[in-house]
Amino acid sequence: MEEKNTPLLVDIGGRLLAVRTEGEGVPTVVLEMGLGAAGSIYDAIAKQIAYFTRAVWYDRAGLGLSDPASTPRTIQDLARDLHFLLQKTGIPGPYVLAGHSLGGPVVRFYRERYPDEVAALILIDSSHEDQRERCLALLPPKSSDEAGNLAQLRLALERQWKDPNANEEKIDNLANSQLLRTCQSLDDLPVTVVSRGRSAQDPTKYPPGLVEAMEQAWRQMQCELARLSPKTQHVIATRSGHMINKDEPEVIVEAIRQMVIQVREQCKL
Template identity: 60%
Template structure:
């Protein structure tokens, strides 16, 4: 049965944050998007989740319908906004926090600072705090006649990644990595890690074997994320690239159903 969305509009530090909620029941799933993605990126998934529990998703500051904010920003700022949004809108926990890409860092940081509010986490092809240095370490030395795709990739990691004003939200990745190193593990918090099964890069545009190396490193980091909790499950979306909600949405819906049932059993609902 299709669920009707309800708007969420709150004032946070004299600016407007806009989101949506749908469905009923506990726990509440809260969706945190990847870099530059407004809440509408997850509309379809959210409405499917709303058929079996309540779900909340929103536009971060400066995206979609939410007001802009001074920049640069860090995950600390994003967590402040998300916490204010949920509490100002009187959306009670416990929460299952779900984060795609950059959103994975945000929800881990939220769990660190508001542990009593978080029942479980879902990391969706999540970023890792060491991804920049690990990716740079495997790139071959710069050559005058190297493939354009390789030159662009090197520039992205060496220059753009370090400059907050080069990304859509002016997010400071360097500060984020330092903040994440204070987070530690997730203990016994229920955790599902859903990782991509294929690359979005065409191997023909890179030196032989490089794309495979990149994916191996990404997979290793995903395994490390799964290792953050003693109660975790690692799912590979075999047919999906980074945008799992678009490529293999059924893998996400299945994972969410599983973790909602787990949390309900532990809450004796």
């Protein structure tokens, strides 16, 4: 590999993906970002992880320094890209895959397709396959004079969620939900679910009780993710909104550190 923190451009079959690695040791921790986020958003966290094991983070297709790919895309495409990237770079497994938001479904699907490569998962305020339908069910009946914030939320859930062209990476979220429904068990894989502790929205901008109801639904979905494996730890980042990596990065680093210790003990690494 090149000098630490210098992006390496890796050909995964006619396209280049930019990857960084730092630290030594096993298991290797691979960071998967949220929708539209280049790998650099996790630079600081990756450097902390590198104190106790190897950290790998990268730019998905069309982000940062990586080449674009044909669209629309699904978590199947993203998992395949990551698989080829890790193979081409020769970065050793087993892997602890840590995925934030959209990255949660990506790492879940990766484990479904390549189970022998994955030692553990960290799901960081991860998206859930049913979140669109459950959030839509909480909205009040549509009215011709509804407030702008509510109208924008309804538009995002009713139309933009279904349209891959409405997000930065041209991700097909409806197809992703169907794919995730094939990943309903993680067997006895070690998993840590890290969930936000405070609302991602300002409740004063929406009808009374709506944000609270949506947060309750989100907490329920996070608990459902924690039940995908009997070997799950559920950690609440009490001072964080959705961007836990900015609000409480130390919570993520500690969750990963504890998982690395657990995997080393179980696998005798």
